Amino acid sequence: MPLTPDQQAEIDAARSTPRQTLRAVSEGMEARLYHAHPVLDHGFVRVIDYMGDDAAICQAARVSYGRGTKAVSNDEGLIRYLMRHWHSTPFEMCEVKLHVKLPVFVARQWIRHRTANVNEYSARYSILDREFYIPEPDALNAQSVVNNQGRGEALSGEEAARVLDWLKADAGRAYDHYEAMISQEGQQGLARELARMNLPANIYTQWYWKVDLHNLFHFLRLRADAHAQYEIRVYAEAICEMVRDWVPAAYGAFEDYRLGGAVLSAKGLACVKRMIAGEEVTQETSGMSKGEWREFMGVVG
Template identity: 80%
Template sequence: MPLSPEQLEQIDAQRSQTQQTLRVVSAGMESHLYKAHEVLDHGFVRVVDYMGDDGAIVQAARVSYGAGTKKARNDEGLIRYLMRHWHSTPFEMCEIKLHVKLPVFVARQWIRHRTANVNEYSARYSILDREFYIPAPEHLAAQSTVNNQGRGDVLTGDEAQRVLDILRSDAGRAYDHYEQMLNQEGQEGLARELARMNLPANIYTQWYWKVDLHNLFHFLRLRADAHAQYEIRAYADVMCKIVADWVPAAYSAFEDYRMGGANFSAKGLDCIRRMIAGEEVTQEGSGMSKGEWREFEAALKG
């Protein structure tokens, strides 16, 4: 269970407190504030603070004092224009701060997005909990034979059980040794900052992660993609639902132009124009490598 009864009680207490404010609020985001959305077996994502809404994006683009005289559909059209033409600064006017509980190996992927502010739970000062990510059977897959970064067929039967047994036993044994090494219960022991080095990469950590909407969209474009590793994609999928409620017009444009759209090279555009003109274009006559051509065909087929 990702959250203890005490933690759930604390969240309910936070959500019960309301204050009057002159700042802009997003009704959709208010419904998510402080709630923990469960991810994987012990993880979660929860919003602890945010700034701005769709109106803040429009206001920044127009540098206006307020809502102005434009109609909502014009605001949505402007947001779509900004997204379509890769404008970034208006989207940077919105920010979100998340509390995330995630496996360490997922955190190592996540931290590659260096445009956020991060503060992680410190295993130098505190003792990590005995919580490890163990994949569900349907996500236990062999190495892909065609993609060095991907997964192949799902393991089944005795082989799947063998792998799960190894994962559980290794994680448990490492944590047992971690506890045995710690300076606690009257023994001299090892400092926490050293004892932690023996812990496996599937142990859970936590952090606060604050990012603006422009860079959050970049994170989601990569991590909510079907080709992303499942474990980080599970977090991105939850975040997509939160963002869709927070800034619906901006998220709709993002979904259309970034998630559902495609970018083509100059060679790709030339091939499309030739195809429209009725010419039969092959990889050999496209000027593209075999890899580029496969990706080009995949984008056309959708």
């Protein structure tokens, strides 16, 4: 169950008592506030709070004294200019705070983005729930033969069934021992901060994650990419939908220039110019390594 009854009651209470405000409001994000978007089998992402909107980005860029000093079309053009030329500071004026429930191994990838404020559920003080990420059968893949950190074809038949059985059995057994170690019935009980070390990396944790829009875009550019690991990519894709509602003009520019765009090396750009001029270019004549050429061809087709 992604949300506990207590969490759902807290959400319902917060949404039932709206308050008037003078600060910038994004109608799209207001509709998202507190609602939990399910991710994976037990996870979710929900917006706790946010600051700023598209107009706030433009206001910071112009250092103006008020909102609405320019037409919406001018604001959108400015935002696209800022994104196109890699200006970051105006986007840093917007912030969002998310509540995320995710498997520990996904959290270890996520925390590598060190440009956010994080507070994680503490297993030193609290007892973790018996909730583990168990992949769907079509998400069980073999090791990629071309990418040391990627997946290949999906497992099938008896092998897939055996892997799923092991994942479920090992997770359940580890949690049984965790409960037995911390129990104080007929024994002292091991400290929670020690007992947690026996839990597997697919158990769920939770945290509050607060980040500005510039660094959020950087996170999404990497983690919403088709090459990102599936389990973190689905969280990034859920956040993309939230950001689209929050700052539609900024997200549109991000989608165009970052998610849908590409960056070429000097060698790659030179090869494109040669191709446009009608020259046949191969990996051997490109000056690129095989890996570089494969990635280049993935961009230009």
